[in-house]
Amino acid sequence: MRYLVTFFWAFLLTQMVNxxxxxxxxxxxxxxxxxxxxxxxxxxxxxxxxxxxxMSADHTHAGDEH
Structure with missing residues (x-):
């Protein structure tokens, strides 16, 4: 859903700039x-x-488990 909202705002703003x-x-x-x-x-x-x-957040939290 958040990507749909992201597309909506990107579409709206790019049409405005256009x-x-x-x-x-x-x-x-x-x-x-x-x-x-x-x-x-x-x-x-x-x-x-x-x-x-x-991915980078997963790698940093994986190192904290030790």
């Missing part, structure tokens, strides 16, 4: 799919970083 940058560039047609691709990339990056931090 609109603002498009307006600053002269206001041509907005490419909707650039925001979608960026939102997916951000969500995947957060998913990977979450997995990496859990």
């Amino acid at each position: 609109f603002i940058l498009n307006s600053l560039a002269g206001g041509g047609p907005i490419n909707f799919w650039i925001g979608v691709v960026l939102a997916v990339a951000i969500t995947l990056a957060i998913f990977i970083l979450d997995g990496l931090t859990k």
Whole structure:
């Protein structure tokens, strides 16, 4: 569920940035799919970083058991 919420906010914010940058560039047609691709990339990056931090946390707690 948290990754779905992460995708929602990434999608919303990238579409907002896409609109603002498009307006600053002269206001041509907005490419909707650039925001979608960026939102997916951000969500995947957060998913990977979450997995990496859990792995490093598991290794540090495993050394504390001795």
